Amino acid sequence: MIGFHGLNNSYMFEDEQIGTYRPKIEEIINRTPKDHKDEDQEDSDAVSLKGRIVTNLIGHITNDLAIGKKIKSGELRKRLKEPKWKVPDCFYTEDIDMGDFTMKLLGSKENPNTERVILQLHGGGYMGAVRNAYYVFAGLYNEVSEGCCVLTPDYRVAPEHPYPAALLDAVASYKWLLDKGWFGSQIILAGDSAGGGLAMCLTMYLRDHKMPMPAGIVAMSPWTDLTASGESYETNYEKDPLFGNTKDSLIYVNDYPGEHDRMDPYISPLFGSFKGFPPMLIQAGSIEMLLSDSVDAAAKARSQGVKVRLSVYEGMFHVFQMGYLNIPESKRAWCEIKKFLQIVKEEE
16 A cells, blocks of 8 residues: 555555565665665755665666566556556546547545646656556645646557657547636646656647647656757766666657657657746656756746746656655655645736
C-alpha cells in the first residue's frame, strides 16, 4: 500500500505489483553517503536519504539487471498488464468511450470542487498506454486542487498510432470538456514527460486554431525536444538513472514522429512559439537527461511574456513525482503544485 498524507486528506491507494524482484537494501544504503541531513529537511539544495535510496535503486535496476534495457526502451511499459484499478472509497470514476480511445473521469464523492477541472495527459514516451499510476496521480491532483474532477484520456500511442494521433486525442479530450459546459478558463492542463510536452503542443494547437485557452499548465519533466539536442543529454548522460548510459532508450529511438519533422512544434513544442500561453509550472530533476527540455522551454516562454515557474529539484530523476508522498522531494513537488493552482485561481 502507498500512503498519502499531508495534503488535506490521508487516503490509501492500492499500488500495483510489478515483478517479484526485491534488491538487497544493504546494497542501496551502502551507495548512499552517510553525511546526509534529516530526510524531511526543508533545504532544497540537499537530497533526502529516501530520495538518494530511490535514485540509486532505479539506477541499479536499469543499469545492473537484464530488465533494465526493456525499461529504458519502453518495451516493458508497452507490454505491462495491470489489474483493474481499485477506486478508493472517497472517489467515483466514469469511463468514457471516445471511439478511437477511452477516458476516465475521477471525482470526489463529497464536496466536489466545480470551479475547475483538470485534464491530465499521461507520460510514456508516446509509446506506453495509461497506467494505474496515473489514476493515483488523478487522486493526488484531486486533493491538491481541493476536489476538482480529473479527466485522464488513454490516448493512442506509437508505433500503431504515430503522430498526430496523440495530439488529436488530446484535442478531442479538451473539446469534450468544452462540450460539457466547461470554459477554457476553468481547465488546467497537467502532464508528465511526453504528457507534459503534449500539454504544450495542445496549447499551441488551441491558440493556433483560435479555441478557448486553458487557465494554466502543470508540466512534470516535460519532453519538449524530441531531437534530443539539449545540453543535459550530454552532461547528465552518466547521471540519469532511468535513461542514462545508452542511446537505445526511447528518448532516442521512438516511433511517434513517424516521417514527420521532429522539430515540428506540434511534436517538439520547444521549437514553437509560447506567445499567449497561460501560466506554467514546470518541474524537473537536476540529474535527468531531459533537464534541458524544461530549462530551455521555460526560458523561451519567459522571453515571450509567459508567466513561468521553473523548479529544478536537486538530485532528482525523471518524473520523481511518481514517489507520490513517500519521498520528501516528491511531497514538496505536489505541495508546490497545490500552491500553483491556488495562485492561478487568485489571479483570475
